[in-house]
Amino acid sequence: MDLPVIPTPLLPRWVWMEEVTYSHIPIATLVTAFLFLAPIFEYIGYRRKDMRYDRLAKSLVFFSMILFSPGAALGTGIPMFIIGLYPEFWSRWANIFFWPLIAQFVFFTLEVVVLFFGYYLTWDRWMNRKRLHILFGVLSALTGMSIQIIWDGIGSYMMTPGAPLPGVNEPVGWSAQGFFNPSFPYLFTHRFFANISYTMLLAGGVFALKYLHAKVKEEKNYFAFAADITFSIGFLAFFAMPFIGWGYAKILQHNAPVAFHAIMGGHSGSKFIFKMAMVSVFLTIAAVYLFIRHRDKPVILSFATAGLASLYLFLSWHPALDWFGSTATWRIAYTIVLVGFIAFLWVIRKTDKQVTSEPWQWAMFIAGIAAFLAFAMGGFVRERARQPHTVYKQIIKPEVLPREADEFLVYDKCVVCHSTPKFLDRYKKRDWVERVKVERERPGVDITDDEVEHIIRYLRERYP
Ligand code: HEC
Known part of the structure; x- marks a missing residue:
């Protein structure tokens, strides 16, 4: 697929991508975690009649409100960068997950409404209607959590794609196998507890x-x-x-x-x-x-x-x-x-x-x-x-260096069988041509002639 890839003026492309995501994700994770805990603190304060919990909950929500707009604004930069820098990845990935992306947009809009009008603005006014107020807190926590679930589903797909990445010209919209891929529950729970x-x-x-x-x-x-x-x-x-x-x-x-x-x-x-x-x-x-x-x-x-x-x-x-x-x-x-x-x-x-x-x-x-x-x-x-894959074994990044591709190949063909990449360093004979010839003959090993060349090239350079 020859989609136009925009060159970056300075610094490698991945640095740009990394920076824009790093500007957004800490804010998004912090807001999600704070909004999850705020109604819990508020409820404890309400039950114990301890205003310190109320103040704490309120401060978490107010702080989240301050960060909400910059977080969202920076978030809009992420797809813009991907569209220009990784156009093929974007076209295919947004294609398989179109409906989850739309769902996160809906949840995001809902979150703004319940959080802003139901939870933030009403804090003092609904002091005597605590249960109703906490309910809105729970609703904003749920919408925030739904957004996280969606991003973790489509994000974990990049590491363990449960379904093949469709072509640009195949409209898919939604793939349950892709979304509920093997690492999804782990990424989600890992992030949930880590964020808190x-x-x-x-x-x-x-x-x-x-x-x-x-x-x-x-x-x-x-x-x-x-x-x-x-x-x-x-x-x-x-x-x-x-x-x-x-x-x-x-x-x-x-x-x-x-x-x-x-x-x-x-x-x-x-x-x-x-x-x-x-x-x-x-x-x-x-x-x-x-x-x-x-x-x-x-x-x-x-x-x-x-x-x-x-x-x-x-x-x-x-x-x-x-x-x-x-x-x-x-x-x-x-x-x-x-x-x-x-x-x-x-x-x-x-x-x-x-x-x-x-x-x-x-x-x-x-x-x-x-x-x-x-x-x-x-x-x-x-x-x-x-690296160098944007989606593991499905699509490689446009700026891939030959060395990176070879490294992936060596890991894929050799390291998986040897349980740690360190064994190559420990092997002092360095007779790579003969060694690879022996290794490719082992039962169950499938290495093409072309791959042999790449593997030897990498091993000679990396372990001279
Ligand atoms: C099917 C599993 C398998 C694959 C794939 C495989 N190896 Fe091996 N390799 C072995 C076994 C088994 C041995 C012999 C036992 C040992 O020395 O660890 C071995 C031995 C070696 C040794 C000698 C270790 C030593 O200390 O003497 C080297 C070096 C090595 N392999 C490199 C490679 C390279 C490079 C590749 C990729 C081209 C590769 N292996 C792929 C299973 C595998």
């Missing part, structure tokens, strides 16, 4: 700084309350992630093995490790915080213990990282770190329960920023992992 986790940790960090700068005692009390509840929720919401992440990885391993290997030790691996480093930063800060602040609350403590146990389980399922050499060293290393951490908590078990000092407020803010970076990096890892 990162936005609440970030909000907790910001409230902590507001606490620091508040002068009036009542204001200080409120910000301490708001920082505590949001930060704690952000931490606890995280513990769904190892399980969802594990399931997600398994689905990728099966349905998009090249992307899986790119993340697990391949060319997206360093970004994934950066993401995990950020996760460790906020987990450590938040766990110590929760322990100091809430160590006498059995519910929270048992939740956190379950979280720690699940982390241990996760690490013991995970194959040893390269740096540790053997599986035994790996097991010893993470056990020492976790036991050391528990011992540290034991040592500080008698500290003052107030976490009101200035360093603590900054630590919470840093945890919030780390959570945001982990979230942002997560999207980037997913995006880069399936």
